[in-house]
Amino acid sequence: MxxxxxxxxxxxxxxxxxxxxxxxxxxxxxxxxxxxDPSFMGYQFKNVLSGSMEPTFRTGSVIQIKLTEKEGTEYEPGDIITFQRDGILITHRIIEKIIHGDAVTYRTKGDNNDGPDIDAIPAGAVLGQYTGITIPWIGYPLGFASSKLGALILFLIPGVIFLVFGVHYLRGWRLSRG
The missing domain is CATH 1.20.5 (Single alpha-helices involved in coiled-coils or other helix-helix interfaces)
Structure with missing residues (x-):
């Protein structure tokens, strides 16, 4: 039983x-x-590559962000946003929201930085907002997994395991039938 x-x-x-x-x-x-980037139901996970937001989240962690649904104008001071500047993703805290007519920009700062970021961020550059979910240290293996060698290993090993189990299952199925 x-x-x-x-x-x-x-x-x-x-x-x-x-x-x-x-x-x-x-x-x-x-x-x-x-x-x-891979996303699921409007959320993405991002690797933390620097210590600019420590101790809120540490280098090597993975954070979850909720993707921007509108034009990026809904955020307020205190929110932590991920934005793109010069092709680089940055996650910092909003310290000031600047409104000029219909245009919205944000002044941001890393929690661990001495001063604010040099340039204000246009609302259209905001990808999403930090949800408060952090997975410490998982960013290191995920960074390896996104490399060509890591992707090969991570697809090859499970593929071989499935092949071995599949052959074993089919042999057992044929033996029980025969």
């Missing part, structure tokens, strides 16, 4: 892992094809 229960749990876990891997592969492949 207990063996039957354990087998059902193991079967559920195998299928769950299989579905999870398929979803991750789909997300990564579709992101590579479109050239966009």
């Amino acid at each position: 207990q063996n039957k229960y354990v087998n059902k749990v193991l079967k559920f876990l195998k299928w769950g892992a299989f579905i999870l891997i398929i979803l991750i592969a789909y997300t990564i492949i579709s992101a590579r094809i479109t050239g966009a």
Whole structure:
């Protein structure tokens, strides 16, 4: 009786892992094809590459951002935003919202920086807002995974494992039939 229960749990876990891997592969492949960062239901995860926002989040962490839905004009001082400047993604805190007619810009500052950023950020450059979710140290392996070697290893190893389990399963299925 207990063996039957354990087998059902193991079967559920195998299928769950299989579905999870398929979803991750789909997300990564579709992101590579479109050239966009992987996102799920309006959220993205970003690697923290510098210590400018310490101690709020540390270098090597991964943070979650909610993608901007409007024109980026909805943010207020105190919000932490991710924006693009000169092709680089930066996540800093808004210290001032500047409104000139219909144009909105933000003055930002890293929590660990001595002074504010030099240039104000136009609302259109804002990609999203930090949600408060931080996963410490996971950014290091994710950074490796986004390299060509890391992607090869991370697709090759699970592929070989699925192939071995698939062959083993099919052999067992044929033996039980025969």
